[in-house]
Each structure stands twice: as C-alpha cells, then as structure tokens.
Amino acid sequence: MNLQKSLITIVLIILNFIASNIFAQEKTDVIYMINGETKDGKVTGIHETSIDFVYTGEDLTYELKKSNIQKIVFASGRTQIISQPQVQTSNSPTSTAAERKNKLAVLPFTMVSNDQGLMSEAMSGQIQHAAINSFKKNTHQIIVQDPMTTNALLLKNNLDPNSIKTMMPQKVAELLGVEFVVYGTANISFEGTRSYGSSSTTYKDKTEKDKDKKENKSSGKEFTSNNSSTVSNYDTSIELNIFSDTGSNLYSVSRNGFGNSLDTYDGTLNYLIKRCPWGSKNK
Structure with a gap:
C-alpha cells in the first residue's frame, strides 16, 4: 500500500x-x-x-x-x-557656467527687406559671418564661436532664425555653450537705381581740332565716346541685441548705415561692435 x-x-x-x-x-x-x-x-x-x-x-x-x-x-x-518615440528638444543646460565663460555666439540675422532676394538664408548667413569677423577684429576678452558650430547646434535642435525666438535667451546660450548670444536684424530696403552718363570727344592732334572748328566741319579725325553706368541704391539699418546666459540684455542698439550700397551693413556692423561692452572703443 x-x-x-x-x-x-x-x-x-x-x-x-x-x-x-x-x-x-x-x-x-x-x-x-x-x-x-x-x-x-x-x-x-x-x-x-x-x-x-x-x-x-x-x-x-x-x-x-x-x-x-x-x-x-x-x-x-x-x-x-505603433508609435515612434518623439525626440525631445533639449532645453535643459547642456554646458556649465564655467564652460560658457567669456564665449560669444552670433545667431543668423533676421532679414527685413522689400527685395525678396535679400530675404534668403544665404544673405542672413553672409551678414552673420560679417558680424563674427567684426567681433573677432574689434573686440577683446571674449572668444567668438565659429559659425559652423553655432549653426550645426541650431540645426540639430530644429531651430531657425524664426523658431529660435520662441526660446528664452538664457536657454539659447546654454544650448550653444556660450555666455553671450548676439541677436541681429538687418533691414535693407531697395531704393531704386540711378544712372550716370558722360561723353567725350578727342582729336588726332590740336591743329586738326582748331582747323575743323574754323571751317565748321569734321575732318574724320574726331572720336566721340559715351560712358554710362547704373547703380542700385539701398537704405540699410542694423539692430543688435546681446544677452547673457542669465537672461540680461547687455547691449541693445540700432543704427542707420552710411552709404547706399548693398554692403553698407559691413561698415555699420563695425561701428556698432566697436562700441559694444568688449569693443575697441571701450578700452
């Protein structure tokens, strides 16, 4: 059992x-x-x-x-x-205050114009590069970030000159790893064209010239040339705002450019940047 x-x-x-x-x-x-x-x-x-x-x-x-x-x-x-996980844009600090110390980044410029050709990304980047070169030449005690680094970080975070305005300046500074961020606006208006012309007459020699005048005729040795040129005129103003990574607005200024050529923005940038907190005019 x-x-x-x-x-x-x-x-x-x-x-x-x-x-x-x-x-x-x-x-x-x-x-x-x-x-x-x-x-x-x-x-x-x-x-x-x-x-x-x-x-x-x-x-x-x-x-x-x-x-x-x-x-x-x-x-x-x-x-x-079922659902792709969304990639979150990081607005949290990506660098420390010590790492950002004395570093400055220039954002692509916001373009305002009555000429659609000047509203392009290429023109915005061209003025951004001009501003960066001016900061490097006309300032002291700051490190200017290379535009390729700035633009790559913006692109990585899906930010352009318009969408970046939705972020607070201190967050932009943290994202770019700099202490100072430069916001710029270029207002370049096309004012039309102006034509210039002139003409001149030359003779083979002075004797023939005087003889023809007395006889009221042309000897066939008279040469007449006409010269003309057309110049495009632009009205330019530049606005700069510099913010720190604490959100403080350190420098806010705008100025109308001297001259009426398209590259007037370059001299205007130099004038404004020389007078910024680290500019050569403030030594």
Missing part, C-alpha cells in the same frame, strides 16, 4: 512538472510602452486609436491607447511599431 502511494505521488509530481514547463514555455504578446513599461498577455484587437489587451492569467479585456504604445512583439515573433 505504501509503495502504491509513493508511486502515485511520484506520478503527480512528474505531471505537475510537465504542466508547469508547458505553461512556462507558452509565449505571450509583449507590449512596449513609450514610458519604458512592458505588458505581457494577449492582444485581442487593434483599432484606430486603441488596442484590446488581456493580461496573462486574467480574463478581463483592457483598452490601451496607441499614443502610449511604442511597439508590440507578438508571440509569433512579429514586431509591429
């Missing part, structure tokens, strides 16, 4: 072990949530904005929003992407 009971016990243990292994080896659907959480169970339905899901060992069906789900790995091994 004891032997029979022992055999029954052994058989039950073996059956329980086999059943446990079968249950353990049963694969489930795994849901990966955007917040990093995972859920094991069975996906019973997929709808436009949600999925139906039953947890392992339960019978109740739950409705999960697709917006909270990154992907589903089904028991078959197939993976279905």
Whole structure:
C-alpha cells in the first residue's frame, strides 16, 4: 500500500512538472510602452486609436491607447511599431557656467527687406559671418564661436532664425555653450537705381581740332565716346541685441548705415561692435 502511494505521488509530481514547463514555455504578446513599461498577455484587437489587451492569467479585456504604445512583439515573433518615440528638444543646460565663460555666439540675422532676394538664408548667413569677423577684429576678452558650430547646434535642435525666438535667451546660450548670444536684424530696403552718363570727344592732334572748328566741319579725325553706368541704391539699418546666459540684455542698439550700397551693413556692423561692452572703443 505504501509503495502504491509513493508511486502515485511520484506520478503527480512528474505531471505537475510537465504542466508547469508547458505553461512556462507558452509565449505571450509583449507590449512596449513609450514610458519604458512592458505588458505581457494577449492582444485581442487593434483599432484606430486603441488596442484590446488581456493580461496573462486574467480574463478581463483592457483598452490601451496607441499614443502610449511604442511597439508590440507578438508571440509569433512579429514586431509591429505603433508609435515612434518623439525626440525631445533639449532645453535643459547642456554646458556649465564655467564652460560658457567669456564665449560669444552670433545667431543668423533676421532679414527685413522689400527685395525678396535679400530675404534668403544665404544673405542672413553672409551678414552673420560679417558680424563674427567684426567681433573677432574689434573686440577683446571674449572668444567668438565659429559659425559652423553655432549653426550645426541650431540645426540639430530644429531651430531657425524664426523658431529660435520662441526660446528664452538664457536657454539659447546654454544650448550653444556660450555666455553671450548676439541677436541681429538687418533691414535693407531697395531704393531704386540711378544712372550716370558722360561723353567725350578727342582729336588726332590740336591743329586738326582748331582747323575743323574754323571751317565748321569734321575732318574724320574726331572720336566721340559715351560712358554710362547704373547703380542700385539701398537704405540699410542694423539692430543688435546681446544677452547673457542669465537672461540680461547687455547691449541693445540700432543704427542707420552710411552709404547706399548693398554692403553698407559691413561698415555699420563695425561701428556698432566697436562700441559694444568688449569693443575697441571701450578700452
């Protein structure tokens, strides 16, 4: 009798072990949530904005929003992407105050003009480079960031001259890793064109000239040339604002340019930058 009971016990243990292994080896659907959480169970339905899901060992069906789900790995091994995790623009400090000390970055200029050709990204970058060169030449005690570094960091964070205005200046400084940020606006208006002309007459020699005048005729030795040129006129004004990584506005100034050529902005920038807090006029 004891032997029979022992055999029954052994058989039950073996059956329980086999059943446990079968249950353990049963694969489930795994849901990966955007917040990093995972859920094991069975996906019973997929709808436009949600999925139906039953947890392992339960019978109740739950409705999960697709917006909270990154992907589903089904028991078959197939993976279905539901939502791509969004890449967050980092507005948190990416550098320390010590690392930013005495560094300055010039943003691409905001362009204002009645000439669409001057509203281009290329013109904005051209004036940005002119300002950077002027800061390097006409200031002291600051390190001017290379425009390629500045523009690459802006592009990496999906920022342009318009969208960057939605950020506080101190956040922009932290993002670029500088202590000072220069915001610039160039207002260049096309004022039309002006033509200049002149003509001149030359003779082979003075004797022939005097003889022709007396006889009121042309000897064929008279040469007349006409010269004319057309010049485009522009009205230029430049505005500069310099902010620190604490949000303080250290320098705010605007000035109309001297001259009417397209490159008048260059001399205007030099005038303003020489008078900034680190400018050569403030030594």
